[in-house]
Amino acid sequence: MDMSEVLSFHKGALYDLPGDPSADVYLLPVSGGADSSALAILMHALFPNHRFEMVFTDTLADDPSIYETLNKLERYLGREITRVAPDRGLFELIDHYNGYLPSPQARWCTRELKLVTFSKWIKQYEGRQKWMFVGIRADESGRLAFTIDEVETVMPFIDMGMRREDIFSVLDRTIGIPKLYRVRSRSGCTVCPFQRRSEIVGMLQEKPVEFVKGMKYEKLAPADASRHPTAIPLHADSGISSNWLTLPMPASGQITGRRPKKAMPSLFGEKGIFVGAEFFMDGWLSNDEFIWHQRVVSYSPTLAGISQQLDDRYRHLLSTGEVYGLSPEEVRSKVRFAIYYIELSDEVFDPEPPKEKGYTWQQGSSYRQVQHIVSYATRALHAEGMRQEASKRARPCTVQEEWVEGSRNGLTKIKHEVGHVAVSQWYTASEEEPVVSEAEELALLPCPMCHL
Structure with a gap:
């Protein structure tokens, strides 16, 4: 599927970039999962001449197929994904905390591996208007999105009415469905405590x-x-x-x-x-x-x-x-x-x-x-x-x-x-x-x- 075909999946809804494209920063976080990957493909199809800052925050313990998906996405788009990593990966942090494992009640892993690392990276755009594109679909509008100071979060899939079938059609005809979905419901660490x-x-x-x-x-x-x-x-x-x-x-x-x-x-x-x-x-x-x-x-x-x-x-x-x-x-x-x-x-x-x-x-x-x-x-x-x-x-x-x-x-x-x-x-x-x-x-x- 070429970029013109990708455009057929956005339901024909008009979508304009928010803010001032000539001055603002447009962030496209990618996790290696389906939604964020499809969003990156769609936004580049809609705005092929615009620069999106694609970033992946690594935990150094992610599912191996996540890295495969990121590589496929880079090759397909012909653009680099910035990969930022914490000072210590998940397992190194567990050793640092004397074997204390994260859990739904003690979510230190998200703070240390994701939020702190991402906050350090985003400081390079301090003082500029920032827009962050998040892949929440029209059929899951109840799902929470993260918020960060000085960053406006936008959800193009909801604005364009794109649902699960649209996202997977885009992936199936471009870079393929991430292999992790054979047994997993979401991207993340191999040992995530939220797994079924x-x-x-x-x-x-x-x-x-x-x-x-x-x-x-x-x-x-x-x-x-x-x-x-x-x-x-x-x-x-x-x-x-x-x-x-x-x-x-x-x-x-x-x-x-x-x-x-x-x-x-x-x-x-x-x-x-x-x-x-x-x-x-x-x-x-x-x-x-x-x-x-x-x-x-x-x-x-x-x-x-x-x-x-x-x-x-x-x-x-x-x-x-x-x-x-x-x-x-x-x-x-x-x-x-x-x-x-x-x-x-x-x-x-x-x-x-x-x-x-x-x-x-x-x-x-x-x-x-x-x-x-x-x-x-x-x-x-x-x-x-x-x-x-x-x-x-x-x-x-x-x-x-x-x-x-x-x-x-x-x-x-x-x-x-x-x-x-x-x-x-x-x-x-x-x-x-x-x-x-x-x-x-x-x-x-x-x-x-x-x-x-």
């Missing part, structure tokens, strides 16, 4: 190096650290290659409220957990469906909890499905969710959160606990997938027979705990936004400065 549990699970799956680094900065009591070992991957135990392992197909029908509301202690020394998974379906020229993407999304001790997380994930995919090459309608027709109730021996599986006081990124949960639950849940589901494959009948001398025999042989080699799937059914996620109390909304509201 499903986002942390996604980091474990897609960015294990960043996950392990974040886990090392949590401080747990020795007893809690020893309670959550990582399960042996089933491919290492069964001899079956990891790309041949699959999640099991749920039973027909939808999971209902008649199922267990909460994981209960078992009389047989087992502990259970609800696990949610996603499947992306497709077909060639026939009606035969095949799965081209599958993964564990998250977990919860309650059915209501995992249902809510899958609803959140579904709404996120409807908003950002382009990162997978899917339109909203394709998400509705091709994405399916499953809920499983998994039980494992309490000798190896302990899904309970840390019991003693420590420092973790999120209250009541630790990265080690997340890794423990996801690794054992994935192992249990892969084992059930092998059992399903092994139970099939296949014609002799076919590749299907090889799969069946491979699964049967692999099951005989397993020596460590795999547990069992007590419940498995499909789940229809909801598009309706949940009702959230004001207190809950404030507790989860990230600082607007974090989008710089």
Whole structure:
């Protein structure tokens, strides 16, 4: 898409630069996320001869795909993005504060990494009229924007009536959708304390190096650290290659409220957990469906909890499905969710959160606990997938027979705990936004400065 095509997305609404373009300073903060990147593309398309001061405030702990997006944006626009960094990055500051981690209640990270750094940089324009362009869309006018002394904040997307679909269309046809939206809902640090549990699970799956680094900065009591070992991957135990392992197909029908509301202690020394998974379906020229993407999304001790997380994930995919090459309608027709109730021996599986006081990124949960639950849940589901494959009948001398025999042989080699799937059914996620109390909304509201 060239710049003339980009202009078609601004709804034909007239938009003029505020102030005096010959004397004022026009700031375009870019975070590496969708909205700020699309805004930079649009403003340069509307005013190709005007100079915008594009700036990225680095935390030195941002998601790796953010830096990829910034590089793509520079190449596309042919203009440099000023990158400013703090004296100490996030992890250096944690060391400086003796391991004290930021949290929704102690948001020192935003102040130290974003506000202080940006304020120092902007002093070069002291005494001049400054306009800051922020990528808040027309469909999210309730979202907060940051304010800074001597700076006027403007929101062109709202003025031009641009919504989510417009922003992602611009990106999809120019620099591409930032990869972080595969599992994350916003840009920012890899270990941001405002992430949902499903986002942390996604980091474990897609960015294990960043996950392990974040886990090392949590401080747990020795007893809690020893309670959550990582399960042996089933491919290492069964001899079956990891790309041949699959999640099991749920039973027909939808999971209902008649199922267990909460994981209960078992009389047989087992502990259970609800696990949610996603499947992306497709077909060639026939009606035969095949799965081209599958993964564990998250977990919860309650059915209501995992249902809510899958609803959140579904709404996120409807908003950002382009990162997978899917339109909203394709998400509705091709994405399916499953809920499983998994039980494992309490000798190896302990899904309970840390019991003693420590420092973790999120209250009541630790990265080690997340890794423990996801690794054992994935192992249990892969084992059930092998059992399903092994139970099939296949014609002799076919590749299907090889799969069946491979699964049967692999099951005989397993020596460590795999547990069992007590419940498995499909789940229809909801598009309706949940009702959230004001207190809950404030507790989860990230600082607007974090989008710089």
